[in-house]
Amino acid sequence: MQTLTPEELHQQYAQTVAAYGALLPEPALRVAFAHQVDGYFRQYLLALWKAGGESVEQHQVDIYNAVWSRADSAPAALYWEVATGVARAGDFCPPAFFADLRSYDRQHATSLSRRFADQLTLLLLLFASADGGVSEEEAGYVNACSDALLEQCCLDGIRPDSPGVNAGDYVSRRTSGKSAPQAPAAPQKQTREPTQDQTQTQKQPEEEPLPSLDELLSQLDGLCGLDQVKKDVKSLINLVKVRKLRQQADLPVPPMSLHLVFLGNPGTGKTTVARLLAQIYRAVGVLSKGQLVEVDRSGLVAGYVGQTALKTQEAVQKALGGVLFIDEAYALVNQDSANDFGREAIEVLLKNMEDHRDDLIVIVAGYTDLMEKFIHANPGLESRFNKYFYFEDYTAPQLLEIFRSMCTRGGYTLSAEGEGAARKLLDQLYEDRDENFGNARDVRNLFEKAVTRQSDRVALLESPTREQLMELLPQDIDEPEEP
Structure with a gap:
């Protein structure tokens, strides 16, 4: 050519x-x-x-x-x-x-x-x-x-x-001697059906059964705190169930948006609840798959004209059949620039929410004040996001409960003195909280530091016992004093 x-x-x-x-x-x-x-x-x-x-x-x-x-x-x-x-x-x-x-x-x-x-x-x-x-x-x-x-x-x-x-x-030429990298994964057509023998000999991976609605609700109830959020989720489930029953009875069903706004500080369980809610929506028949696709501004917005629509569309395609969870969604609206590419991402999102309203749920999340400004920045957002879930900061006792659960899941035990040290630290953390308070994220940091100090301590023992390998002591939890 x-x-x-x-x-x-x-x-x-x-x-x-x-x-x-x-x-x-x-x-x-x-x-x-x-x-x-x-x-x-x-x-x-x-x-x-x-x-x-x-x-x-x-x-x-x-x-x-x-x-x-x-x-x-x-x-x-x-x-x-x-x-x-x-x-x-x-x-x-x-x-x-x-x-x-x-x-x-x-x-x-x-x-x-x-x-x-x-x-x-x-x-x-x-x-x-x-x-x-x-x-x-x-x-x-x-x-x-x-x-x-x-x-x-x-x-x-x-x-x-x-x-x-x-x-x-x-085709007019071939690549010379070297194997090309794998092409981007567009769906491939199968050129021929496998034979019966091939089908029988291929080992098919066993799919794990999807959790039932009762199992998902049990997981939701098992989360620390979030009492009002749990009530809101169950109320939403009841609303969906009754709508389906009314449809089956040929009764009118008013239009309803299932897209949600999660308001609250970091580390309050928003992503965890969103993941459970995606599966709950699948269990009650609202969504076909129930996966959660988590993005923030960087996952939707590109730096060049025309690329933001592609990036946002790709995120939507991955989320079809499930939930698209946009953390810190307020970052999509730049009040200082009318030409910010975040507005293009919002327009693409709104269009897809309309085109795929039967098999796509969008949850936007972030700080309470900033999210309210975000929703009111676009009439399309106001009309589609009219359900708000408020995630309160965890109390000091709840922070300690989260710390205990992390120890249990990680195979660690708290000595009585160690628990006392953790309680004192978490009480102080809660009392001194400000706009940078990380809730469960701060607890995660405390736990990871404790595990690191415990490893340094146990590594010096000649033949540590099973109990010593598991136990967290006060010196593992307390911050070392500055020399």
């Missing part, structure tokens, strides 16, 4: 994007496509190069900067940015606007989403051929990306109106 110059690639890319955009019949579809398409294709370009296993050169940087379709969005990435992007390229994530295309196809019996899958294949092949040819590894990645999109089309009943493009038909 002839090597393409960056200018030639830009021209072909821009023409292809413009031609497809002209097919979109609704203004909202055209706007979403126009604002998102370049960012996604630059991300796919990085992943394509990672699949090919080639080292990044200046020619590829020029190609990356040629992927733009609007006059005001030409990138100016430097070599190190592209090289880092290739190294960090992750799994294939369908564009956010692809869900809109499928929705339109379902309503109007069209095939815009399948046409986009074909255009994606052709454009990725264009990128791959820009350096003179398409390798087998690159073709495999292109096909895997296309298959991921077409699988979603099939699930929506969107049938093909023409045969799809097979990237393998365009």
Whole structure:
């Protein structure tokens, strides 16, 4: 194949994007496509190069900067940015606007989403051929990306109106002697079914049974403190159960948001409760999987235009069927900058909460005052987050109970004197608490330091007994005095 110059690639890319955009019949579809398409294709370009296993050169940087379709969005990435992007390229994530295309196809019996899958294949092949040819590894990645999109089309009943493009038909060179790094994990299609003998001989890992609702509630009750939170969770479960019963009885069910705001200081059990709540939602039939995906601002926001939507969409995809837990969510709103990328992440989140309202729960968490400002910063947030759980600071006796439980789980025992020393320290910690008070995190630090001191002490014993290996003494718990 002839090597393409960056200018030639830009021209072909821009023409292809413009031609497809002209097919979109609704203004909202055209706007979403126009604002998102370049960012996604630059991300796919990085992943394509990672699949090919080639080292990044200046020619590829020029190609990356040629992927733009609007006059005001030409990138100016430097070599190190592209090289880092290739190294960090992750799994294939369908564009956010692809869900809109499928929705339109379902309503109007069209095939815009399948046409986009074909255009994606052709454009990725264009990128791959820009350096003179398409390798087998690159073709495999292109096909895997296309298959991921077409699988979603099939699930929506969107049938093909023409045969799809097979990237393998365009392979023109092979990697020379060295094995390429594994391509980013786009879903792979199985080319052939395993034989019956193969199926019987393969050892299938046994799946652990999912915990029942009663078991999950027992775990919730076993948490230290959090009395009001426990009541709120159980009230929420009752609300969900009654809604299901009303639906079965053909009674009206008012709209209800199950997204939550967790308010409180660090170390008060917010993540632990969120993880239990994700499984509880699964047990009562609200969610299909019940996993918890935990992120903060850095897990949603990128430093370049167009990349935040990709990063946020990837987090949402991982959380589908479960709970997306956003810690310190107030950091997404920068009051000092109207152009902060955190606002883009919020818009993507709100759209996905609407598109996947039947199988995605979002929980935002952080300090009480800051979270209230965050929720009121966007009308969309106010309408979707109307349930608040307050996590109070642990009391001094509760901190001691948490310390005891850490000892038990870690295989340590507290001597009577050791418990007295821990109680004194935790009482003082609670009395002196300020805005930096870490609750259970501070207890964890105390426990880990005690274990370290105990190890230093026991290591000096010639033949320590089992009891000595387990026992924590006052000198293990107390901070050593400064000389």
